[in-house]
Amino acid sequence: MAYFGRRFLHMLIVLWAIATILFLLFRLMPTDPSIAHLDPTFTEEQRQLVRAQFGLDRPLFEQYLIYMKNLAEGEFGLSFRQRQPVMGLVLAVLPNTLLLTSSALIVAYLFGALLGASLAWRRGSLFEKISVPLVLATRAAPEFWLGMIVLAIFAFGLNWFPSGGANVAGARYASEWERIFSLDYLRHLVLPVLTLAIYLQGLPALLMRSNMLEIMREEFVTMARMKGLSERRIMLRHAARNALLPLVTAFALGFGQSVGGNVVIENVFSWPGLGRLLVDAVANSDYPLAQGAFLVIAFVLVVMNFIADLMYGLLDPRVVHGEH
Numbered sequence: 001m002a003y004f005g006r007r008f009l010h011m012l013i014v015l016w017a018i019a020t021i022l023f024l025l026f027r028l029m030p031t032d033p034s035i036a037h038l039d040p041t042f043t044e045e046q047r048q049l050v051r052a053q054f055g056l057d058r059p060l061f062e063q064y065l066i067y068m069k070n071l072a073e074g075e076f077g078l079s080f081r082q083r084q085p086v087m088g089l090v091l092a093v094l095p096n097t098l099l100l101t102s103s104a105l106i107v108a109y110l111f112g113a114l115l116g117a118s119l120a121w122r123r124g125s126l127f128e129k130i131s132v133p134l135v136l137a138t139r140a141a142p143e144f145w146l147g148m149i150v151l152a153i154f155a156f157g158l159n160w161f162p163s164g165g166a167n168v169a170g171a172r173y174a175s176e177w178e179r180i181f182s183l184d185y186l187r188h189l190v191l192p193v194l195t196l197a198i199y200l201q202g203l204p205a206l207l208m209r210s211n212m213l214e215i216m217r218e219e220f221v222t223m224a225r226m227k228g229l230s231e232r233r234i235m236l237r238h239a240a241r242n243a244l245l246p247l248v249t250a251f252a253l254g255f256g257q258s259v260g261g262n263v264v265i266e267n268v269f270s271w272p273g274l275g276r277l278l279v280d281a282v283a284n285s286d287y288p289l290a291q292g293a294f295l296v297i298a299f300v301l302v303v304m305n306f307i308a309d310l311m312y313g314l315l316d317p318r319v320v321h322g323e324h
Contacts, residue, residue: 022294080288086289090292101196104196105200120208167188207246256304259304277289
């Protein structure tokens with residue numbers, strides 16, 4: 001419980017620091033944050049009324065206190081451009097980002113774990129010599145380039161899947177659940193998931209390979225061979241099982257990082273997610289919306305790091321006891 005308490009306190013401090021930096025970042029810029037909300041024909045009196053409406057005429061410290069109070073209540077303000085509450089706009093696209101990220105990570109880590117185990121078991125073979133450079137190449141390749149290749153092959157070449165968006169234009173659904181579980185939505189989801197999974201699978205594959213190579217030198221693997229167990233059983237039930245533990249925490253960290261790093265993928269495929277919302281908000285100087293999107297991304301990233309810390313402590317008690 002003491003370890004949990006310390007980690008939870010660290011998480012709160014990090015979230016407070018991020019929220020404070022974002023507050024100062026948008027208010028200490030050379031341009032007026034409300035300029036995107038002002039019409040060029042407004043008189044000076046009308047400009048002051050708009051500034052008063054958004055609380056920008058108050059002292060900076062007072063603005064900060066109001067800002068922190070609103071955040072504690074889950075209130076992110078009003079979008080300059082869309083004239084709607086920021087929280088509603090963020091929550092409308094958040095499920096799309098979470099589904100894209102979770103689906104891609106599951107595919108990447110399942111494939112990566114199997115590939116990494118096979119690479120370790122066939123060390124020195126032609127299969128390893130070909131696979132390792134390919135894995136490194138996909139990991140190093142820019143996401144937008146991978147997305148363009150996937151689009152060129154499966155969308156424009158074979159015409160198997162849509163090239164962008166989340167649904168056919170004009171489609172209507174009775175509920176959000178019906179939209180998400182529709183065949184149309186799943187077809188639009190395939191290519192972004194495939195691209196992100198290709199990019200992400202390098203880390204679990206190489207991590208699993210490294211862990212397997214270490215575990216295969218352990219005494220219990222040698223003992224299993226002496227007992228006459230088959231190589232396949234040794235790999236799956238003994239070596240791979242123990243090598244999977246670090247991948248569990250890597251998955252949690254990868255989820256948080258991917259939510260914030262999906263900006264490129266979401267823009268390449270016109271996927272209506274949090275990353276695309278953030279880019280549009282910055283491009284249109286919609287500071288409240290950009291600030292809200294940044295905060296949600298930071299919140300997910302910090303929470304997933306917190307979960308990864310807890311999982312480290314549960315899977316390896318030495319992490320917890322090492323602090324004392």
